[in-house]
Amino acid sequence: KQWYQRRVRELKDDQWELETTLEGHENEVKSVAWSRDGDYLASCSRDKSVWIWDVMEDGEYECASVLQVHNQDVKKVLWHPTEPTLLSASYDDTIRVYKEYGDDWECTDTLIGHSSSVWSI
Numbered sequence: 001k002q003w004y005q006r007r008v009r010e011l012k013d014d015q016w017e018l019e020t021t022l023e024g025h026e027n028e029v030k031s032v033a034w035s036r037d038g039d040y041l042a043s044c045s046r047d048k049s050v051w052i053w054d055v056m057e058d059g060e061y062e063c064a065s066v067l068q069v070h071n072q073d074v075k076k077v078l079w080h081p082t083e084p085t086l087l088s089a090s091y092d093d094t095i096r097v098y099k100e101y102g103d104d105w106e107c108t109d110t111l112i113g114h115s116s117s118v119w120s121i
Helices: none
Strands: 005-012 015-023 029-034 040-045 051-053 060-068 074-078 084-088 097-099 104-111
Touching: 040 074, 040 084, 040 097, 051 084, 060 104
Parallel strands: 029 074
Antiparallel strands: 005 015, 029 040, 040 051, 051 060, 074 084, 084 097, 097 104
């Protein structure tokens, strides 16, 4: 089993520096997105999963949720610009909508109607 990593970098003094490496996806990571408030980082992968990471006050990252609702590769994640809502697009011809309930994230809606892969949102 091969584990894929996502490296988080930070710009310091006009140079990008490695801040941390996030591990968890079992295949190539296709997209990452920061929430508007900077409290979350979302990632998606060819392993059909969406991961949501909490950004802790000390600069560490903690996995908040692993969402496995797509049945094909997930190509794109994007946070809503004003709401705490995450969207994902997939080869399964759908866009999924996620919201936080209590201390976990859930798929609240599935947008259907595309006749082939959804590459972007």
